[in-house]
Amino acid sequence: MTPPMMAVALRSALAKMVKIACGREASSITTVARVSGGTCVYLALVDYHNRQALCDHLAQQLQVRAEITGARQLVFSRSDAVKIIDRTAGRGSSKEL
Numbered sequence: 001m002t003p004p005m006m007a008v009a010l011r012s013a014l015a016k017m018v019k020i021a022c023g024r025e026a027s028s029i030t031t032v033a034r035v036s037g038g039t040c041v042y043l044a045l046v047d048y049h050n051r052q053a054l055c056d057h058l059a060q061q062l063q064v065r066a067e068i069t070g071a072r073q074l075v076f077s078r079s080d081a082v083k084i085i086d087r088t089a090g091r092g093s094s095k096e097l
Contacts, residue, residue, distance in 0.1 A: 003033035003040045010042050010081045013088040018050045021057035026050050042081045044074040062087060 001009065011031040018026040030045040044066075046054055055074070058064040062083050066074035076084070 003035060003042075006040075006078070006081055006085070007031040007033040007042055009085045010044065010076070013085045014044055014046065014054065016088045017057055017084070018046065018054050021053045022050050024050075040078050042076040042078070043069075044076065045072070046074060048072075058084070 008031070011029055014029050014031070015026055018024075018029070026047055027049070028045070028047040032043050034041050034043060051072070051074070055066055055068075058066060062080075064076070064080045064083055066076055066080070068074060
């Protein structure tokens with residue numbers, strides 16, 4: 001999957017996880033792929049009201065700890081993005097998300 005396609009898939013997966021973790025739709029999620037030095041990372045902006053609950057959920061359910069930049073962007077490695085996408089692609093029940 002190309003980095004732009006992965007960013008779109010990650011956005012969808014994060015939206016599903018916010019709904020499970022917070023019980024409501026996220027008001028805003030934006031994702032983008034950034035390639036630097038041959039390494040791709042994925043940046044996600046999640047609305048303030050859902051960001052911490054999402055981070056807690058990712059840590060508990062997937063052992064994914066997103067770095068948070070000064071701009072409040074969540075930074076995911078490619079392997080973490082794949083974990084998140086795979087979990088929401090029907091490989092686990094909604095209770096496991």
